[in-house]
Amino acid sequence: MSLSFDLERERVPCIYEILYQAGNPPALKLRLQKNFVQACKDLSPIILIEASQKKHNLGEFSPLGNDWFGFNNTMAKTNETGEFIEYTVIIPVLRKELQKPCSHCKGTGRDDYFDRACSWCDGTTHEIEHNWKPFTAISATLEMLTNMAEFFKGIGSAEKFQLLSFQVRCGKKMGSWSIGGTYGIDFCNWLSGFSGHHQFSRAIEAMQKTYRHIFGKTEHFSWYFDVYTEDNAWLIISCPGDACSLYPSDYGWAPNKNMGRKFSCHNMDAPMQQLMLLTALAALSDMARETIK
Ligand SMILES: [Zn+2]
Numbered sequence: 704m705s706l707s708f709d710l711e712r713e714r715v716p717c718i719y720e721i722l723y724q725a726g727n728p729p730a731l732k733l734r735l736q737k738n739f740v741q742a743c744k745d746l747s748p749i750i751l752i753e754a755s756q757k758k759h760n761l762g763e764f765s766p767l768g769n770d771w772f773g774f775n776n777t778m779a780k781t782n783e784t785g786e787f788i789e790y791t792v793i794i795p796v797l798r799k800e801l802q803k804p805c806s807h808c809k810g811t812g813r814d815d816y817f818d819r820a821c822s823w824c825d826g827t828t829h830e831i832e833h834n835w836k837p838f839t840a841i842s843a844t845l846e847m848l849t850n851m852a853e854f855f856k857g858i859g860s861a862e863k864f865q866l867l868s869f870q871v872r873c874g875k876k877m878g879s880w881s882i883g884g885t886y887g888i889d890f891c892n893w894l895s896g897f898s899g900h901h902q903f904s905r906a907i908e909a910m911q912k913t914y915r916h917i918f919g920k921t922e923h924f925s926w927y928f929d930v931y932t933e934d935n936a937w938l939i940i941s942c943p944g945d946a947c948s949l950y951p952s953d954y955g956w957a958p959n960k961n962m963g964r965k966f967s968c969h970n971m972d973a974p975m976q977q978l979m980l981l982t983a984l985a986a987l988s989d990m991a992r993e994t995i996k
Contacts, residue, residue: 723985738859773844795837838974842873894936906930909986
């Protein structure tokens with residue numbers, strides 16, 4: 704057994720996939736192969752768990768195989784189908800209105816200097832509290848899960864192939880909530896089936912819906928969201944931030960090479976951005992899976 708995925712060059716049985724669930728609230732689903740879940744139960748990376756708890760001030764960690772998984776019961780076991788177990792991550796809300804006046808506009812809801820609604824409270828007149836904790840718990844849980852997945856490449860005999868793999872890092876400072884990974888051979892071939900510049904409106908809508916849920920804003924900035932591919936599986940996924948995006952790590956992919964492609968990220972400054980880009984990736988994975996069996 705190899706110690707890591709090499710989806711650039713080989714197809715391996717699917718041990719996990721990520722799915723997007725529209726709805727209110729929106730959610731991500733992780734579908735995990737039962738053999739992988741069993742293998743992770745035996746692994747019990749207690750040193751990593753304790754380090755993450757200390758680093759991010761997180762609570763209890765529930766191991767895989769129970770009704771809940773992750774730090775602070777982040778993922779709920781919601782279904783079992785065939786050889787897979789499904790866990791659901793409800794997208795949390797970041798902003799909460801407190802019952803006291805906004806300290807920036809003194810409760811007027813206006814920014815007199817720019818003659819517009821107060822950008823701190825969005826004109827609600829109330830103080831807004833930002834709660835990063837559930838986002839940190841999700842990021843740290845995904846970090847643990849995707850780290851463990853690297854050790855079990857090719858386990859089991861699932862009928863489906865792994866579409867893509869990703870690794871999540873839960874950071875502490877600007878630029879440290881990264882996502883990297885590999886788009887598998889079939890996923891890249893699916894991407895390259897779209898000619899020229901092709902925009903994925905379904906994945907963009909998933910990110911926008913996630914954004915509105917997280918930040919609670921009725922206004923959204925459509926020019927910051929984009930998901931498109933160019934010829935040769937050149938996939939770009941962007942969300943609001945300082946050029947925050949996922950992009951291919953290198954050039955040189957061609958349809959006749961029968962290869963996957965590595966991807967990396969730029970300026971992932973918050974776990975909320977990480978979650979938004981993952982919803983786009985999940986929506987794309989859903990779309991690809993509808994045509995790749
Ligand atoms: Zn205000």
